[in-house]
Ligand SMILES: *[C@@H]1O[C@H](CO)[C@@H](O)[C@H](O)[C@H]1NC(C)=O
Ligand SMILES: *[C@@H]1O[C@H](CO)[C@@H](O)[C@H](O)[C@H]1NC(C)=O
């Protein structure tokens with residue numbers, strides 16, 4: 001093994017001319033050449049292996065199918081360069097199409113290819129429609145400083161990742177199935193990069209976090225990780241489930257001139273459509289769905305409850321799965337930022353505010369989607385919710401800050417606290433709120449708090465202009481996260497004066513506790529308690545369980 005390693009290194013040294021030549025690693029599929037980088041954190045050396053395939057390119061007949069393991073390759077795979085993102089729109093107006101269908105690869109970063117270090121697998125967010133695993137988006141330098149092996153993976157997005165006809169011709173969840181295959185790859189291969197296969201943490205943000213949540217509820221993933229991190233997303237968030245997938249699939253077909261009511265025919269024909277045309281048709285349908293429908297119905301293209309069959313990713317209602325303990329029992333670290341919706345609405349609220357008139361006109365739309373299908377109850381619940389958050393006057397006349405707060409609570413705070421509440425009956429859940437409002441946030445506006453995605457700028461090394469306070473927030477964040485990855489406990493000893501206490505099966509009747517992460521750390525209790533109690537009453541009075549989202 002050692003001799004092999006040296007031999008290949010010498011061979012490749014003469015074959016490939018690359019400035020920052022890295023080591024060669026051998027896995028069952030073949031040899032992989034990495035590159036050497038210097039951490040922008042402590043200046044230490046680490047190795048990057050970019051664009052390693054974990055599946056066959058999902059093209060032609062493999063489009064809208066679960067991923068297949070790739071074939072081994074001959075010779076040395078050049079993993080020194082970034083490969084394509086999955087197909088998505090790009091540009092300010094979303095008019096250009098970036099990426100390619102041949103995108104099922106992952107990246108491994110490590111400080112020691114012969115080490116035995118804990119591993120973090122990162123699933124990026126972007127509403128199941130955009131994003132990628134590339135270094136320029138998720139630079140793991142600060143994790144390298146702490147000797148963690150970092151894996152970031154690609155999964156199919158938009159129609160390519162989530163088109164579903166709601167039947168066995170195209171059951172959907174292709175992107176989640178990609179993630180599962182990538183996790184198997186990590187378990188099987190990470191030792192070759194100096195990772196400990198017994199110490200894998202899966203982690204994600206936003207749609208990536210909701211993905212982690214779904215992975216935990218998938219029995220086939222049991223044993224592939226020992227702990228999980230969920231940042232600003234859960235399967236109980238309204239936006240993490242698509243309910244209109246079949247209509248959307250046929251609408252995309254119609255947009256492309258495929259007029260049929262036969263889902264088999266639809267899928268056969270959609271497999272032949274050029275990927276750019278397909279993406280454009282999806283966009284048209286997506287934006288119409290959002291404009292005509294409303295944001296309280298979930299997203300038009302994302303995870304779906306599949307019909308029962310072998311290979312289904314999930315077939316049951318998520319809230320019911322969590323409530324009844326049907327998930328893989330590993331410790332969880334999860335939470336959110338202090339004002340999530342600020343990032344989506346902060347800059348545009350004046351333009352978007354008039355749209356809220358539709359909720360004054362149709363007040364039932366304010367009731368949580370899954371609460372009940374009974375329209376009388378929806379009106380009663382919607383009326384109480386309107387009163388609780390906005391008083392008697394029309395919503396559009398209320399301060400923008402109220403609307404942003406409501407959207408934060410509706411889309412993040414309540415479903416995430418409910419996730420903590422249900423999961424902590426069975427496993428330890430370390431719950432946090434990130435409230436540090438530093439200089440790196442990208443969506444700055446007049447509104448208080450920290451918006452969606454802002455913690456990413458402290459977690460990863462994508463921004464250079466951190467001031468001293470930002471750097472200190474970054475250190476706090478990274479120490480907590482990397483302790484959890486190393487020891488399954490974010491504060492094995494007291495840190496910055498705080499010990500992070502989990503919500504645990506042992507202290508069920510107590511208050512919900514969370515760590516407030518800011519310039520200082522403090523344990524606090526019962527976030528948004530007044531709103532929480534209000535919604536408990538709404539669910540008691542009007543709820544018709546079981547629920548998917550909450
Ligand atoms: C890499 O890990 C191995 C095994 O733990 C250890 O012996 C070696 O010293 C490490 N190398 C470096 C550069 O830290
Ligand atoms: C809907 O809820 C109302 C109020 O609780 C109830 O009177 C009515 O019977 C329900 N309707 C249906 C169809 O269940």
Ligand SMILES: *[C@@H]1O[C@H](CO)[C@@H](O)[C@H](O)[C@H]1NC(C)=O
Nearest residue numbers: 338434435436437516518519
């Ligand atoms: C974070 O700290 C700042 C400065 O002390 C404070 O203004 C802010 O309210 C805190 N955020 C949270 C969510 O507690």
